[in-house]
Amino acid sequence: MLTLQFLTTGILTGGIYALIAVSIVLVYKATRIFNFAVGELLALGGYFCYSLVVWAHFPLWLAIIGAMLMAVIVGALVERLVLRPLLSQPTLTIVMATLALSSLLSGLMLMIWSGYVVTFPRNLLPGKTLIIGDVVMSNELVWAFGIAMVAFAILAYFFNKTKTGLRMRAVSEDHELSMSCGINITLIFAVTWILAVVLGSLSGFLLGNRLGLTPAITPLIALRAFPAVLFGGLESLVGAVVGGLTIGILESLVGGLIDPKYGEITPYIILLLVLIFRPEGLFGLKRIERI
Amino acid sequence: MIQVLRGVSLEVPDGQIISLLGANGAGKSTTLKAVSGLLKAEAGEVTDGEIIFKKERIDQQLAHRIAARGIIQVLEGRRVFQHLTVEENLRVGYLGSGGELMIQKGLEDVYKLFPKLAQMKQRTSGFLSGGEQQMMVIGRALLSDPKLMLLDEPSLGLAPLLIQAIFKIIQQINIEKKTAMLLVEQNALAALEIASYCYVMETGRIVMDGPAEKLKENEDIKEFYLGLSKVGTRKSYKEIKHYKRRKRWLS
Numbered sequence: 001m002l003t004l005q006f007l008t009t010g011i012l013t014g015g016i017y018a019l020i021a022v023s024i025v026l027v028y029k030a031t032r033i034f035n036f037a038v039g040e041l042l043a044l045g046g047y048f049c050y051s052l053v054v055w056a057h058f059p060l061w062l063a064i065i066g067a068m069l070m071a072v073i074v075g076a077l078v079e080r081l082v083l084r085p086l087l088s089q090p091t092l093t094i095v096m097a098t099l100a101l102s103s104l105l106s107g108l109m110l111m112i113w114s115g116y117v118v119t120f121p122r123n124l125l126p127g128k129t130l131i132i133g134d135v136v137m138s139n140e141l142v143w144a145f146g147i148a149m150v151a152f153a154i155l156a157y158f159f160n161k162t163k164t165g166l167r168m169r170a171v172s173e174d175h176e177l178s179m180s181c182g183i184n185i186t187l188i189f190a191v192t193w194i195l196a197v198v199l200g201s202l203s204g205f206l207l208g209n210r211l212g213l214t215p216a217i218t219p220l221i222a223l224r225a226f227p228a229v230l231f232g233g234l235e236s237l238v239g240a241v242v243g244g245l246t247i248g249i250l251e252s253l254v255g256g257l258i259d260p261k262y263g264e265i266t267p268y269i270i271l272l273l274v275l276i277f278r279p280e281g282l283f284g285l286k287r288i289e290r291i
Numbered sequence: 292m293i294q295v296l297r298g299v300s301l302e303v304p305d306g307q308i309i310s311l312l313g314a315n316g317a318g319k320s321t322t323l324k325a326v327s328g329l330l331k332a333e334a335g336e337v338t339d340g341e342i343i344f345k346k347e348r349i350d351q352q353l354a355h356r357i358a359a360r361g362i363i364q365v366l367e368g369r370r371v372f373q374h375l376t377v378e379e380n381l382r383v384g385y386l387g388s389g390g391e392l393m394i395q396k397g398l399e400d401v402y403k404l405f406p407k408l409a410q411m412k413q414r415t416s417g418f419l420s421g422g423e424q425q426m427m428v429i430g431r432a433l434l435s436d437p438k439l440m441l442l443d444e445p446s447l448g449l450a451p452l453l454i455q456a457i458f459k460i461i462q463q464i465n466i467e468k469k470t471a472m473l474l475v476e477q478n479a480l481a482a483l484e485i486a487s488y489c490y491v492m493e494t495g496r497i498v499m500d501g502p503a504e505k506l507k508e509n510e511d512i513k514e515f516y517l518g519l520s521k522v523g524t525r526k527s528y529k530e531i532k533h534y535k536r537r538k539r540w541l542s
Binding site for chain 1: 327328329332334353354355358359363364365366370371372373374375379382383384385386431432435
């Protein structure tokens with residue numbers, strides 16, 4: 001019975017990891033850059049939401065919309081100020097720049113919100129703890145999972161049905177070819193970063209609401225998404241979702257049934273195993289090779 | 292910095308097919324990329340001279356702006372978005388601001404031109420055959436309703452029959468839509484067949500130009516590009532010296 005409980009908690013937490021993983025994969029697919037600042041960006045989004053709720057006394061829905069708008073601005077700024085000047089530089093340079101960005105943001109957050117843990121007011125999200133049979137589901141987690149799934153549905157629609165979404169998929173395959181087809185790829189990069197930061201901020205709020213926010217610890221939670229990303233394959237959005245859920249489930253099962261300490265390190269053990277046995281990940285794109 | 296092209300001067304009049312011939316590394320593709328703006332993405336630039344399209348200078352403009360003006364380059368080697376379906380590939384080509392109706396109309400035009408593509412709309416394009424990919428790539432360029440198409444070696448790696456078919460369609464597009472074309476080819480015979488005027492490039496400069504009919508009769512072109520020497524005489528290595536001397540004279 002406990003197994004079922006941990007499984008459920010795992011799936012629900014996994015939704016948040018999946019959100020972070022998708023944010024990483026989006027940027028990687030379009031630009032071949034692994035964004036190491038994802039943790040700080042998500043913490044920043046969480047703080048925006050926190051400030052709007054606690055300092056400005058906005059109702060929650062308005063605070064979330066406000067935080068997402070701020071995330072749009074942050075995403076656009078990051079792309080314009082950090083990444084565009086580095087366009088056509090070696091990938092390693094740009095990856096380093098994202099590391100620099102992460103230090104910068106973490107300092108900035110320390111200045112504005114101090115190093116202490118801040119917590120959202122309790123019962124911010126409506127509803128009560130759900131009990132189905134013997135399985136207990138906290139309403140926060142259910143909301144988090146639901147919001148993550150809605151976000152994925154919107155993303156799937158965006159990529160498959162809109163012009164910009166199609167162009168993003170094209171750009172993620174071949175930059176030069178996209179340019180020759182008349183696609184403005186810098187614009188696509190900007191849209192990509194904005195989307196990624198918005199998704200990150202959303203997960204920042206969901207995490208912060210559950211665990212509180214500190215500039216030092218919250219970004220580290222994003223590290224859990226790294227194994228998820230590699231598990232699913234760096235280039236696959238579906239893989240990122242599956243990877244996120246899997247990491248959530250395994251972490252919760254191992255942590256609950258064996259020992260909480262092992263739960264913490266499970267994602268990284270998986271990371272190692274994946275890197276050794278299947279470096280391209282479960283859903284890594286297959287190279288189409290015509291003979 | 293390496294200077295690739297020097298003193299290249301060519302003109303594509305409205306609605307005509309102009310062909311650019313030359314051996315490997317002559318600078319044909321670079322010329323096309325300079326026009327389409329793709330050179331900038333490779334940190335290349337036009338340092339001297341100007342490129343004018345419809346009375347406006349475009350040499351400093353970005354690739355997507357040049358494309359929006361109606362110049363579309365079809366890259367060498369039939370580059371497709373492998374993981375997208377055929378129809379998605381074609382849709383990427385649409386640059387207008389119109390809605391779904393306009394795109395559908397564009398797609399129908401392309402399917403009329405290439406009925407084969409209509410049957411494989413939903414296929415992943417990476418798995419198409421070479422000829423099908425070449426058709427799709429040309430179709431993708433057509434969706435943007437171009438005024439000038441820059442075609443980079445559309446015949447590369449295709450079977451002779453397919454080459455014929457592709458060139459026929461290029462000609463058909465030119466006649467029906469009045470699209471001007473700048474056609475880069477190594478297959479000189481096929482190119483001279485459909486072009487009205489030809490330029491010959493060697494090591495970054497234009498060494499010869501003239502109406503296609505005239506060039507077809509030119510002895511040097513016949514020998515170096517069409518592989519024809521005087522009827523009945525066998526090629527012999529004795530003539531290599533002569534060949535080299537004349538080649539030098541050409542450049």
